[in-house]
Amino acid sequence: AHDFKYHVASLAREKISILIDEWDKVGSEDRNEIWTGLKQVWDIPKNAAADKKTMIYAGERWKAFKNSLTSRYIDEKGNKFGKSAADDYSYIGKETWNDFVKSREDPAFLEKRKKGRVAQSYNKYPHRLSQRGYALLEKDMMADKLKKKEEKKQLEGQRFHLHLHHNVMKSGSKPD
Numbered sequence: 001a002h003d004f005k006y007h008v009a010s011l012a013r014e015k016i017s018i019l020i021d022e023w024d025k026v027g028s029e030d031r032n033e034i035w036t037g038l039k040q041v042w043d044i045p046k047n048a049a050a051d052k053k054t055m056i057y058a059g060e061r062w063k064a065f066k067n068s069l070t071s072r073y074i075d076e077k078g079n080k081f082g083k084s085a086a087d088d089y090s091y092i093g094k095e096t097w098n099d100f101v102k103s104r105e106d107p108a109f110l111e112k113r114k115k116g117r118v119a120q121s122y123n124k125y126p127h128r129l130s131q132r133g134y135a136l137l138e139k140d141m142m143a144d145k146l147k148k149k150e151e152k153k154q155l156e157g158q159r160f161h162l163h164l165h166h167n168v169m170k171s172g173s174k175p176d
Contacts, residue, residue, distance in 0.1 A: 004042060008054060009061035011037045014091045016062050018069065018100050023059035034058055066100075070113075074104050 015033045016026055038044060038054070072078040073085050080088075086097040103109060120126075 005057065007038065007041060008034070008058050009065075012058040012062040013065045013089075016058075017096065018066055018092065019096060019103065021103075023062060026059070026062075031055060031058075069100070070104050074101055 011034045015037070016030050020026055034055075035051075044050075069085050072080045073083060075081065084094065084097050085100075086092045086094045092100075
């Protein structure tokens with residue numbers, strides 16, 4: 001499942017222009033390119049619900065990619081601020097990158113982004129799962145919990161031995 005999702009996301013990044021404002025405006029030809037790329041590698045049964053879900057996921061990953069480009073390359077706090085994403089991604093041309101930067105510096109976009117950040121600041125429970133998903137997070141949490149239990153047992157054993165040693169030192173003989 002992870003490999004399939006990664007493939008969907010990479011096809012969306014490569015095939016869909018970053019200059020398109022919203023996923024709803026992506027043409028059927030571009031969406032068909034994603035399907036063609038998927039069918040070359042994966043045996044996908046014909047299922048309308050699965051098709052729709054796959055395209056929704058592709059749109060989410062494409063939007064996240066654009067947000068990532070903005071955060072890393074355009075924001076002053078980004079780790080690649082001032083550099084060109086066209087140098088790192090072969091499927092982004094220099095002219096496309098320059099147009100994308102202009103669109104992200106547009107006052108209308110900046111206002112929309114500011115509203116989104118304010119709305120997100122009210123989120124009491126932000127998403128923190130990363131790409132690994134809930135199953136692996138749960139596994140890590142359980143392993144961490146088990147490790148803490150083992151450490152606690154060791155610490156309690158050390159405390160018992162210290163207590164025993166202390167009692168021997170005080171009385172000169174072992175306690176019953």
